[in-house]
Amino acid sequence: AAMPATGLALQWLELFPKLPISGMTGSIAANCTLIAVDGDHWLLHLDPAHSALFNATQQRRLNDALNHFHGRTLTISIELIKPEQETPAQAASRRRVNRQREAEESIHGDPLIQQMMQQFGAVVRHDTIEPVEAPVPQAS
Incomplete structure (x- = not known):
C-alpha cells in the first residue's frame, strides 16, 4: 500500500x-x-x-x-x-475496506447477534455483511 x-x-x-x-x-x-x-x-x-x-x-x-x-x-x-x-483509487479502496471491517465488527459486537449465536447456534455468513451508506441529508 x-x-x-x-x-x-x-x-x-x-x-x-x-x-x-x-x-x-x-x-x-x-x-x-x-x-x-x-x-x-x-x-x-x-x-x-x-x-x-x-x-x-x-x-x-x-x-x-x-x-x-x-x-x-x-x-x-x-x-x-x-x-x-x-491515489484517489487507493484511498477509495482503503475506505471500502475500513467500512467493511467496521460493518463486520458492528455485527459481531451486537448483543442480539451474540445472543442468537450462543442460544441457537446461529452463524454469521461473512459474505453477506455489507456496509450501509449513511443517507446524505437533502437541502430543503
Missing part, C-alpha cells in the same frame, strides 16, 4: 472528486497523484499498472477538466511512475 497522501498528493485526493470527468479519463485520474506544481504546470505520476488506456486524448481530457475547474489554462505532464503516496 502507498503511504497516506500529504501535501500535493492530498490536494489531488481532495480535487479529484470535484473534476468533471468519468469513464477512462476518470479512471486514469483516479490512479494518479500530483507530484509538483510550477506555476500553471502540473506534474502527475500515473501508476504504470493502470496505464493501458492512457494516451494523448485522455491527457487532453484531464487537462481540459482541470482548466474548466480552475477557470484558467494549466498544462499537465503525466509520467508513468508508480505513485509513492495514495
Whole structure:
C-alpha cells in the first residue's frame, strides 16, 4: 500500500472528486497523484499498472477538466511512475475496506447477534455483511 497522501498528493485526493470527468479519463485520474506544481504546470505520476488506456486524448481530457475547474489554462505532464503516496483509487479502496471491517465488527459486537449465536447456534455468513451508506441529508 502507498503511504497516506500529504501535501500535493492530498490536494489531488481532495480535487479529484470535484473534476468533471468519468469513464477512462476518470479512471486514469483516479490512479494518479500530483507530484509538483510550477506555476500553471502540473506534474502527475500515473501508476504504470493502470496505464493501458492512457494516451494523448485522455491527457487532453484531464487537462481540459482541470482548466474548466480552475477557470484558467494549466498544462499537465503525466509520467508513468508508480505513485509513492495514495491515489484517489487507493484511498477509495482503503475506505471500502475500513467500512467493511467496521460493518463486520458492528455485527459481531451486537448483543442480539451474540445472543442468537450462543442460544441457537446461529452463524454469521461473512459474505453477506455489507456496509450501509449513511443517507446524505437533502437541502430543503
